[in-house]
Amino acid sequence: MQRLNQLQHRLREAIMAADADGTAVRVASKTVNATRGLSSPEHLRIYRRAVTGTFKRALGQLYPVTMRLLGQQFFDGMVCRYMRITPSLSPDLADYGSSFAEFIEGFEPAAGLPYLPDVARLEWAWHRAFSAADETALNIDALSEVPESDRARLLFALPASASLLASQYPVQRIWQVNQEDWSGSEEVNLDEGAARLIIWRRGYDMRIDPLHDSEWSLLSALTQNMPMRKLSQSFPDMATLLPHCVEHGWIAGFKLGESTD
Amino acid sequence: MSERADVQIRGAGIGLRSQHQQEIIDRQPSVPWFEVLSENYYGAGGTALAKLEKVRNLYPITLHGVGMSLGSTDPLNFEYLARLKSLADRFEPEWVSDHLAWISVGGEYVHDLLPLPCTQEALDHVVARIDQVQDFLGRRILIENPSTYLSYTDAEMPEWEFFREVAELSDCDILFDVNNAYVNASNHGFAATSYLDALPLARVREIHLAGFAQLDSYLFDTHGDRIHPPVWELYQLTIQRTGPVPTLIEWDTNIPDLGVLVAEAEKAQAQLDAVSCSA
Ligand SMILES: [Fe+2]
Numbered sequence: 001m002q003r004l005n006q007l008q009h010r011l012r013e014a015i016m017a018a019d020a021d022g023t024a025v026r027v028a029s030k031t032v033n034a035t036r037g038l039s040s041p042e043h044l045r046i047y048r049r050a051v052t053g054t055f056k057r058a059l060g061q062l063y064p065v066t067m068r069l070l071g072q073q074f075f076d077g078m079v080c081r082y083m084r085i086t087p088s089l090s091p092d093l094a095d096y097g098s099s100f101a102e103f104i105e106g107f108e109p110a111a112g113l114p115y116l117p118d119v120a121r122l123e124w125a126w127h128r129a130f131s132a133a134d135e136t137a138l139n140i141d142a143l144s145e146v147p148e149s150d151r152a153r154l155l156f157a158l159p160a161s162a163s164l165l166a167s168q169y170p171v172q173r174i175w176q177v178n179q180e181d182w183s184g185s186e187e188v189n190l191d192e193g194a195a196r197l198i199i200w201r202r203g204y205d206m207r208i209d210p211l212h213d214s215e216w217s218l219l220s221a222l223t224q225n226m227p228m229r230k231l232s233q234s235f236p237d238m239a240t241l242l243p244h245c246v247e248h249g250w251i252a253g254f255k256l257g258e259s260t261d
Numbered sequence: 262m263s264e265r266a267d268v269q270i271r272g273a274g275i276g277l278r279s280q281h282q283q284e285i286i287d288r289q290p291s292v293p294w295f296e297v298l299s300e301n302y303y304g305a306g307g308t309a310l311a312k313l314e315k316v317r318n319l320y321p322i323t324l325h326g327v328g329m330s331l332g333s334t335d336p337l338n339f340e341y342l343a344r345l346k347s348l349a350d351r352f353e354p355e356w357v358s359d360h361l362a363w364i365s366v367g368g369e370y371v372h373d374l375l376p377l378p379c380t381q382e383a384l385d386h387v388v389a390r391i392d393q394v395q396d397f398l399g400r401r402i403l404i405e406n407p408s409t410y411l412s413y414t415d416a417e418m419p420e421w422e423f424f425r426e427v428a429e430l431s432d433c434d435i436l437f438d439v440n441n442a443y444v445n446a447s448n449h450g451f452a453a454t455s456y457l458d459a460l461p462l463a464r465v466r467e468i469h470l471a472g473f474a475q476l477d478s479y480l481f482d483t484h485g486d487r488i489h490p491p492v493w494e495l496y497q498l499t500i501q502r503t504g505p506v507p508t509l510i511e512w513d514t515n516i517p518d519l520g521v522l523v524a525e526a527e528k529a530q531a532q533l534d535a536v537s538c539s540a
Binding site for chain 2: 094132
């Protein structure tokens, strides 16, 4: 299958190459028949267009607010650049685009909208939450059943759907006023202040909850797998803060970690 | 799974699209079955799966995918196949299908169905792959003829012969896409009936119908329109030979109201009924 393998590599390179008339297309053209009014490169171009269209559509659906802020043409151009340097490594197109925010950060032509990478991060978090595993809420009473002697080893987990996002821009507001069904004012004051958010799903209900400093700090610590022993030292108000976060649904489970002492 | 109707799939079904899910659950239109796009349900949870569960409790389904990359020279993606298998275990489709094509090489996916060269080398390769997939899934799969927009200089046989050989040698079933056969015949300049003459009829378990777009100098398979008259004609010729094989209306872009799809399915059903009466 060596011949087949070579042909497939050549074809993929011709389809993904930035230059529609470059070497990759010329090489692949030699293996493609010219037919009824279409030259070999024109046959390849049909696939180049189809593939580019697929990536544009996929990221456009995943990042609708980013697209709205940039306009479709600009957005599509950006996707074209992104897809050439970011191969898709999964047969599931829904896995594609996790690094889009980082790409935007380095994308000079979009530098005029400094909040854009965080908007994209929010949209990726939303996308993740939408199809994350279903979970039932944690019952706070279950915690009291853990023997006192084991409590120091407790480790807590955020919902599988949850992402934490900190931004120096009011990204939740930007996101909100750019929703299709938004009917209020679209004005956002960028000095409105920073945002600290948890994006997650409660049942089938998609949520973006703003967090206070102490909530943010605790939930961040939990993502670092900090055990109860350390949490109690770092958070003097643990006795109220923890149940408070459980009640909101931001903590979905706990387990016992290794005993270190 | 006692609540699920254990009906065999027959008649003209519709491709299930997410924007119609709720309406289907609420109104329960009289459609004999739905085809589900496997890749739309690879998430771990969420509303999409929950709604599919409801649809599945009302209707029989089939699973149709584009992710197997059967023709690729890469190793098979068993992570993908495992996800597909667990989806099939959960939703009990009557069958699972994918395409005679490849979508990846070197571990990189282009997410578009690319044609195989019709050579002995490619034939041997893809037959071995289908064998492996059928073993892994523990079921016979259906392979669909894709629409293509190029042919290779090193072809050793026509595409309809290649398609037939793949089915016979790997002992898989066939999903015959009438629209794709029509599009290819027009794009590559052969008689669409060549496909019919080559089809191993007993293996054809499903037929696809869809709309194409006429572009400058070729037909493009958009799945975004009503079925065109010449495709209806080719469909009639097909079912005269195969008998009333379950038929699916595929619509993927510019998706219209459910009613439009139901109307297309009814047209197909009328043709199927005519064939069963005369048989
Ligand atoms: Fe099809």
